[in-house]
Amino acid sequence: MMPKLKIENLTLIFGREQQEALQMLQQGKSKAEILEHTGATVGVKNASFDIEKGEFFVIMGLSGSGKSSLLRCLNRLIEPSAGKVLLNNVDITALAEADLQKVRRKEIAMVFQKFGLLPHRSVLENVAFGLELQGLPPAERGEKARNVIELVGLKGYENMMPAELSGGMQQRVGLARALANEPEVLLMDEAFSALDPLIRTQMQDELLDLQEKMHKTIVFITHDLDEAIRLGDRIAIMKDGEVIQIGTPEEILTTPANEYVSSFVEKVDRKAIITASSLMDTKPTVAVFRKDGPEGSLRKMRATGLKILPAVTVDKHFLGFVYLHEVLEVKQRGDKTIEAVIHRDVPVAHPDTTVEQMLPFIAETDKPVAVVNPANNKLLGLISQTSLIIETTGSQSIPQA
Amino acid sequence: MIRIGKYIEQFINWLTHNFNPFFKMVKAGVETMVDGVVGLFTFLPFYVVIALVALLAWRRAGWGIGVVTALGLSLIYAMGYWAPTMETLSLILVSAFIALIIGIPLGIWAARSKTAGRIMRPLLDFMQTMPAFVYLIPAVLFFGLGKVPGVFATIIFAMPPAVRLTTLGISQVPDDIVEATRSFGATPRQLLFKVELPLALPTILAGVNQTIMMSLSMVVVSAMIAAGGLGEIVLKGITQLKIGLGFEGGIAVVILAIILDRITQSFGKKKLKKNAK
Ligand SMILES: Nc1ncnc2c1ncn2[C@@H]1O[C@H](COP(=O)(O)OP(=O)(O)OP(=O)(O)O)[C@@H](O)[C@H]1O
Numbered sequence: 263m264m265p266k267l268k269i270e271n272l273t274l275i276f277g278r279e280q281q282e283a284l285q286m287l288q289q290g291k292s293k294a295e296i297l298e299h300t301g302a303t304v305g306v307k308n309a310s311f312d313i314e315k316g317e318f319f320v321i322m323g324l325s326g327s328g329k330s331s332l333l334r335c336l337n338r339l340i341e342p343s344a345g346k347v348l349l350n351n352v353d354i355t356a357l358a359e360a361d362l363q364k365v366r367r368k369e370i371a372m373v374f375q376k377f378g379l380l381p382h383r384s385v386l387e388n389v390a391f392g393l394e395l396q397g398l399p400p401a402e403r404g405e406k407a408r409n410v411i412e413l414v415g416l417k418g419y420e421n422m423m424p425a426e427l428s429g430g431m432q433q434r435v436g437l438a439r440a441l442a443n444e445p446e447v448l449l450m451d452e453a454f455s456a457l458d459p460l461i462r463t464q465m466q467d468e469l470l471d472l473q474e475k476m477h478k479t480i481v482f483i484t485h486d487l488d489e490a491i492r493l494g495d496r497i498a499i500m501k502d503g504e505v506i507q508i509g510t511p512e513e514i515l516t517t518p519a520n521e522y523v524s525s526f527v528e529k530v531d532r533k534a535i536i537t538a539s540s541l542m543d544t545k546p547t548v549a550v551f552r553k554d555g556p557e558g559s560l561r562k563m564r565a566t567g568l569k570i571l572p573a574v575t576v577d578k579h580f581l582g583f584v585y586l587h588e589v590l591e592v593k594q595r596g597d598k599t600i601e602a603v604i605h606r607d608v609p610v611a612h613p614d615t616t617v618e619q620m621l622p623f624i625a626e627t628d629k630p631v632a633v634v635n636p637a638n639n640k641l642l643g644l645i646s647q648t649s650l651i652i653e654t655t656g657s658q659s660i661p662q663a
Numbered sequence: 664m665i666r667i668g669k670y671i672e673q674f675i676n677w678l679t680h681n682f683n684p685f686f687k688m689v690k691a692g693v694e695t696m697v698d699g700v701v702g703l704f705t706f707l708p709f710y711v712v713i714a715l716v717a718l719l720a721w722r723r724a725g726w727g728i729g730v731v732t733a734l735g736l737s738l739i740y741a742m743g744y745w746a747p748t749m750e751t752l753s754l755i756l757v758s759a760f761i762a763l764i765i766g767i768p769l770g771i772w773a774a775r776s777k778t779a780g781r782i783m784r785p786l787l788d789f790m791q792t793m794p795a796f797v798y799l800i801p802a803v804l805f806f807g808l809g810k811v812p813g814v815f816a817t818i819i820f821a822m823p824p825a826v827r828l829t830t831l832g833i834s835q836v837p838d839d840i841v842e843a844t845r846s847f848g849a850t851p852r853q854l855l856f857k858v859e860l861p862l863a864l865p866t867i868l869a870g871v872n873q874t875i876m877m878s879l880s881m882v883v884v885s886a887m888i889a890a891g892g893l894g895e896i897v898l899k900g901i902t903q904l905k906i907g908l909g910f911e912g913g914i915a916v917v918i919l920a921i922i923l924d925r926i927t928q929s930f931g932k933k934k935l936k937k938n939a940k
């Protein structure tokens with residue numbers, strides 16, 4: 263399937279000496295060197311990546327890293343200096359003015375940090391603004407606008423002026439204005455950064471709810487990693503105009519590409535993000551029920567030095583755990599099977615269970631945690647108490663699989 | 664010695680010779696406009712005019728100004744200056760109207776194009792600082808004596824604030840609003856009419872007010888080339904040393920100034936209040 267948005271070697275340079283700066287970029291010169299030599303600022307440096315349809319794509323980075331510049335190249339509010347932006351395989355950068363206007367009216371809508379509402383128009387007129395620009399008759403755009411206003415929870419505020427609303431409500435108007443055009447792609451430049459924390463979280467939740475229903479392709483900018491992790495299916499991290507890592511929130515946290523990214527992710531509350539799948543040992547030693555009797559199980563325990571083993575069926579269905587001292591007992595009794603000593607009633611985790619959700623497992627027992635496939639109960643891996651405890655006590659070290 | 668004056672003189676002469684038909688046409692057009700407006704004001708009985716203007720002042724600027732307007736205009740009538748006052752009012756309105764028709768688009772252009780703005784700024788400075796009397800000379804050369812050269816000189820003198828404040832108003836529209844508008848696919852035209860002009864309106868109206876007031880300040884100057892109206896009375900007072908006459912004419916001008924100022928200011932203020940809400 264073709265990506266919704268394809269960004270190819272996108273470069274943006276501010277300043278007059280475009281050609282010279284581009285050449286220096288190709289020679290691998292840094293942003294600072296180029297600025298010193300040509301006076302030109304590198305806004306975006308050779309970015310290439312795809313954004314899939316329906317994806318919530320977050321771009322993250324410190325102030326001045328080029329996030330807004332990159333976003334504005336996607337609808338050409340700023341003309342890129344080089345490279346392509348393909349929307350549904352059509353090169354936006356090659357469009358004539360009239361076609362570009364059409365794309366902005368129908369396909370890509372934008373939400374701004376400072377809202378950018380029209381102060382001389384009511385909420386309804388603001389929301390209907392895009393439709394008005396398209397030339398829709400008043401009755402029709404009024405109806406559409408009312409529907410979207412209801413969708414973002416602003417029913418009853420239609421005739422208020424923007425200045426009469428709180429920041430959170432103003433941004434709902436901004437969001438409604440963008441949604442009214444029924445765009446496929448939504449560009450959001452620090453859309454929630456101007457809001458206070460409580461409202462912000464609430465808006466994040468509502469955006470996620472909306473996204474669940476609408477399946478838009480969203481490109482969302484933030485400089486807040488917590489927000490990025492909460493919202494993003496994937497996150498791109500930018501530094502000095504360059505995209506230095508792209509991955510799922512978990513990939514970014516567990517395998518940061520370099521020092522810069524790891525310094526970023528240090529502060530994050532990992533418990534809510536790290537899931538069982540990245541902590542588990544995918545090739546644990548197991549006691550295979552019926553195949554391994556007490557003798558076989560003890561041999562495996564001796565080899566690994568473990569006092570507890572997960573017990574599975576031959577086709578890997580998880581059964582429970584067996585303990586060293588109990589296996590010893592059944593062996594002494596002369597039993598040929600470990601069936602009697604499998605502790606079946608144990609909590610299990612699924613691959614996407616977060617560390618936070620596994621906290622109760624630690625408190626309770628000294629057992630490792632079995633990670634099973636929720637569909638068929640097959641054992642996928644095992645998380646040792648040690649790695650779970652390290653993770654929950656907030657150590658910075660990253661357990662490698 | 665550089666004789667700039669000589670070149671300007673040659674240029675003006677060249678214009679008068681080569682564009683004579685054009686100037687004649689303009690003259691006829693402006694004359695019809697002024698006569699039309701004067702005709703309207705003098706066709707209506709004075710009390711109707713007073714009532715209408717006072718009503719407008721009351722609606723726009725409140726009770727007090729309404730009363731002041733009614734009393735002021737009645738005083739003018741009682742002093743016997745009704746006809747010259749209506750003449751002056753017509754001259755001002757026509758001059759200001761033309762100045763705005765030319766000035767506001769120029770102001771928009773200067774806001775849009777950096778080059779246009781850069782060229783216009785020194786020209787406007789020049790127009791505003793040059794003593795107003797100087798405009799009388801080309802005005803007379805182009806249009807002879809009478810009302811039309813008066814209107815011409817007034818337009819040149821009164822246009823700069825309309826241009827400047829239009830440019831200012833448009834460039835003051837916040838960047839994020841302009842950006843948002845563009846992001847929704849607005850054409851430059853839509854941007855101008857749906858966003859920039861409405862948001863710049865209070866500032867543009869301040870320019871309208873200034874243009875009208877500056878037109879008024881040309882009343883006496885343009886009387887020197889026989890534009891007539893209240894200016895003629897004041898001028899007579901000066902040249903014939905008739906203190907009483909001079910003051911009477913002056914008082915009438917002041918009354919007109921107060922009324923025009925309050926009424927035009929009220930438009931800008933109402934707009935501002937609504938925006939600030
Ligand atoms: N119009 C401009 N002219 C010149 N340089 C610019 C311009 N806009 C941005 N820049 C520069 O480009 C770089 C990237 O800026 P950009 O605004 O894209 O960063 P950002 O990541 O969005 O930052 P923030 O988090 O502060 O919004 C910065 O070095 C900035 O100074």
Ligand SMILES: [Mg+2]
Pocket residue numbers: 329330331451452
């Ligand atoms: Mg930014």
